[in-house]
Amino acid sequence: MEIIGWIVAIMMFIVAFVGLVYPIIPSVLFIVAGFLLYGWIVSFEEMNWLFWIIQILFVILLFGADTLANVVGVKRFGGSKAGMWGSTIGLLIGPFVIPVAGILLGPFIGAVLAELLITRSDLKQSLKSGIGSLVGFFTSVAAKGAIMLLMIAIFVFFVVV
Structure with missing residues (x-):
């Protein structure tokens, strides 16, 4: 059953990473689903209260990083x-x-x-705002990817060690 648990968890993690570049897929939900499905198939024993507190904090950080990167990207370029x-x-x-x-x-x-x-900005300023949105998007993908990798590493640490 442990092999099946790992396969299912890894499949959920892969879908989560696809969600980094396809925002319709809620990445964080698939990461947490990987944890929950592994626990349901194998055991929740290794995933104690400390594990869940750490993961909840990372989930909050993921939402914050996503929003902040977009806002900073557009604002930094004058949007x-x-x-x-x-x-x-x-x-x-x-x-x-x-x-x-x-x-x-x-x-x-x-x-x-x-x-x-809406704001009646000139074309040059509007294009700068658009570039800022791209910078924000790429920053968000990088930040969320790093946080998700850290969440998975913590999961592996708690389950394996």
């Missing part, structure tokens, strides 16, 4: 709240409208359009 919201909406809609490339073009186009249409 407004409208640009931030446009970027977020573009990130969610882009992959459906423009398969594959929409993950990058969606936030960029969303930020640029929001800046042009």
Whole structure:
């Protein structure tokens, strides 16, 4: 049963990493699902209260890193709240409208359009906001990926050691 538990957990972790670049997949839920399914199939014995407190803190950190990276990226490049919201909406809609490339073009186009249409910024400033959204997206992917790897490493430590 332990091998099946590891296979299921690893499959959940892989799906979580796919969610880094395809934001419709809730990465953090798949990481936690990997822990829970492993525990259900094998045993929760190794995953004590300290393990769950650490993981809950990392889940909170994941949500914070995602939001903060997007806000900082757009703001750092002179974007407004409208640009931030446009970027977020573009990130969610882009992959459906423009398969594959929409993950990058969606936030960029969303930020640029929001800046042009809502705040009436000039084209140069709107494009800077769009670039900021891309910087924020890549920063978010890197930060979330590192946090997820750390969560998995802690899981392996508690279960194996």
